[in-house]
Amino acid sequence: MSEHRRILLDGAAVDTVRDGDELVAGDGRRVQARDATHLPPVVPTKVIAVHLNHRSRVEEFGIRLPTTPTYFHKPTSALNSHQGAVVRPEGCHWLNYEGEIAVVIGRTARNISPAEAGAYIAGYTVADDFGLHDFRDTDAGSMLRVKGSDTLCPLGPGLVTEWDFHGKRLHTYVNGRVVQDGSTDEMTWDMHYLVADIARTITLYPGDVLLSGTPAGSRPVHPGDVVEVAVEGLGRLVNHIVAGPTAVRTDVGAQPSASEEVLSTALGGDWEFRGIRPPKR
Structure with a gap:
């Protein structure tokens, strides 16, 4: 490696x-x-992320996993790096971490099988698929602003080659406290499957990134918090949360909201039925 x-x-x-x-x-x-x-350790033409993959995350939400993966797109303008600041815009409250493993493409891939996919992977890196759930009511389908706003895609510290993804642990920490504890063994679809699935209709170029899903435990963080994602064999990605100096414009577009859908997602499922109350805004 x-x-x-x-x-x-x-x-x-x-x-x-x-x-x-x-x-x-x-x-x-x-x-x-x-x-x-x-x-960021790579310069991708695109970043594609799977919605749900880890069984613990599916169980946390109490839903049935689709028979095949579903995906969303994070624009490259969301890229961030190890030790970078993640910005929570003024007027937004529901910024969640999601510790993940990122697959990095090494060769142009199109119409390949899962058995062939490993030969098209350059390596892996640590990712934090931050989500700004204040916009979930309007962007739940595309996840564009939820997951694609500036600074919400930290990757790093480095790209590790020849890493075996089987049986590896993932931990996320907020201010030194473990908040996510997962394993690649609980992924429904492994890295090779995801690459082959996307490459059926979308050409993947060297440097392109696929985010492979997060385990249970994603919750909101706040300005001043330090979020670390550690993956066995890949290292530790460290970021800190800062407050944006200006509010989201109010003269155009949908505004941040705190609906039941927003709170349920940000707080990890049907909070109102679990006796959990959202924090005061």
């Missing part, structure tokens, strides 16, 4: 390889990984 990170080095985006605690650029320059300014 090897780990590749993109960082900002002397004002330029540079690809590096991790060597212990250091990152080594192609020209031999070295920088301590803890001191580096990280960039």
Whole structure:
């Protein structure tokens, strides 16, 4: 296995390889990984995410999983990096973390089988599929603003090659406390299946990213919180939440809301039937 990170080095985006605690650029320059300014480890043409995959998440919502995966799209403008700030816009309240594993495409893929998919994967990285559920009432189908708003797709710290996704643990922490504990073994559809499924009708290019789903436990976070996603063998992605300086414009489009649908999703299912009350806004 090897780990590749993109960082900002002397004002330029540079690809590096991790060597212990250091990152080594192609020209031999070295920088301590803890001191580096990280960039997203890949430059995708698209980011595609599966709605539900982990059995614990399905059970948490008390719903029946479809017989095949369903997906949504996160625009590349949502990309963020290790140590990056995730912005919760002024006037929004329901920003949820979702610790995940991201599949990164290495070769152009189209009309391939699950058995062939591994040969088209460059590697894997850690992801946090943040969702701004204030917009769920209007974008529940496309998830465009819910999952695609700026800064809501942190990836990193690096791209790890030749990683075996079987039997790996995923943990999400908020301010040092474990809030998600999952395993790749509870995924209904594995990484190879997801790649082959999408590639039936959509050409996947090198660098493209597929987010493979989150386990149970996604909940709202607030400005000042630190969110960490740790995946066995892939490392730890760290981000902090900040408040946006301006409110979402009120003179155009649907406005943030706190309907039953919004609260139920943000708080992990039918909260009103579980004796759970939403936090005060």
